[in-house]
Amino acid sequence: MTADPSGIPPSGTATRTPAILVLEDGRSFSGYSFGAAGETFGEAVFQTGMSGYQETLTDPSYHRQVVVATAPHIGNTGWNDEDDESTRIWVAGYVIRDAARIPSSWRSRRSLDAELKAQGIVGIAGVDTRALTRHLRDKGAMQVGISTTELDPAVLLERVRRQPSMIGAHLADDVTVSGTRIIPAIGFKRFTVAAIDLGIKSMTPHRMAERGIETHVLPSTVSSDELRATGADGVFFSNGPGDPAVADAQVELLRAALADDLPVFGICFGNQVFGRALGFGTYKLTYGHHGINQPVMDLGTRKVEITAHNHGFAVDAPIGEDIPTPYGTARVSHVCLNDNVVEGLELKDDQGRLKAFSVQYHPEAAAGPHDAAYLFDRFIQLLADAEGVN
Structure with missing residues (x-):
């Protein structure tokens, strides 16, 4: 099988690393690792832009937030060296539904997945982001954890609930x-x-x-x-x-x-x-x-x-x-x-x-x-x- 330049294995293969997402109210979602492996925490918010994910991820205003992309397909245009809004990715984590396997923009220098890995940003793909967005819309923004290392939702939930609130945060x-x-x-x-x-x-x-x-x-x-x-x-x-x-x-x-x-x-x-x-x-x-x-x-x-x-x-x-x-x-x-x-x-x-x-x-x-x-x-x-x- 030819190697995929995105680093994301095709759907249905056994090489995908499982990941989970757990909200502080106990609701959890399963998916697979996207970006860096590991564990991350922050405030879950949904972002409704259909384009411009590179600018979103490098916006310092997202410091300590886990961003849920409502657009269903992310990564189409890869990652370039011109559109960053700061010197690094600031989001605490990234949640998407479908990851583009091959970037299609002539400006792309590498895949989104590769850039997330390079900067140590933990993400999760394969999530029902429509259901997650509706939940956040109805219940409000809340603390969340993403992990590829702890797959027991109850254990991860305990860590999520220990995270500091955005209220009172001087960042x-x-x-x-x-x-x-x-x-x-x-x-x-x-x-x-x-x-x-x-x-x-x-x-x-x-x-x-x-x-x-x-x-x-x-x-x-x-x-x-x-x-x-x-x-x-x-x-x-x-x-x-x-x-x-x-x-x-x-x-x-x-x-x-x-x-x-x-x-x-x-x-x-x-x-x-x-x-x-x-x-x-x-x-x-x-x-x-x-x-x-x-x-x-x-x-x-x-x-x-x-x-x-x-x-x-x-x-x-x-x-x-x-x-x-x-x-x-x-x-x-x-x-x-x-x-x-x-x-x-x-x-x-x-x-x-x-x-x-x-x-x-x-x-x-x-x-x-x-x-x-x-x-x-x-x-x-x-x-x-x-x-x-x-």
Whole structure:
């Protein structure tokens, strides 16, 4: 029999390594090893994108999460060296139904299975992901374990139930840069932006570079004095993992930027930090929004955008109200049409001029869609207005 370049044996052969998946409520699924052999734990979430799995797996926002792919066939395009959103795969584990045996993209350099093995990421294939997704949708995101070494569900369940909750988890410091990293503007430089790395994706500073922004990516632990020392014209707060309720240092940093009248733009975790800085609370969603097909309405324009999401927490803010804050008047700017979750905030001064804004979704959308790309242009305009230039 000719060797399969994916490393995955054909269906029905005896060489597949069995694996099991056990949820903290006791439900279990059987399958076979996909990626590295071993055992892993994390919070189980389902991701509804039909494409872009490489960007998903390398998104730092998935740190300590086991991702369930709802698309039934994964691995078709293999793995290339251009589409990573960070320096490594961040998911704690990967769950799929059918694994592509042979990649079919001309850009592929190796199979998905081979890359998971190389990075030590434990996965499981052959799972009824439709049933698993429906279970998580009804019961909510929960802790999960995957193992190729312990095939007794009762034994694995005990380990699953000892895992820490995502509630109260401070994870931004796990995924941030160790020092300042500068991404130059493409072409003529217009502005300098300090990007607080809470788990930033590589496409975000690229989108800003395309618009003439030199981005200084700073660690999540940066002080307000260190931020000021960059001489940045504005501040960006990135996406990232964990519970925003414990991101106190980042909240204070954002408040300091607002007090200095610096333009601020935040996405995802940055939106939640912005919400807390304005005085709003945050809460954990039942199963979160994870995918590239989420409908969001811009309440200012009434335009509906199809957007990319990856968040398990949300901002608790009243919709349709102007809320006074120490920095100006805040208002919810975007909502998810699936469940009315807050998907954006804006802050205006006493003259009604925009000072800062954020969205809960991902406008850089490396795997698409690109409906929300205009938000980077809005940030450029905000920077220009603050500088008094055209």
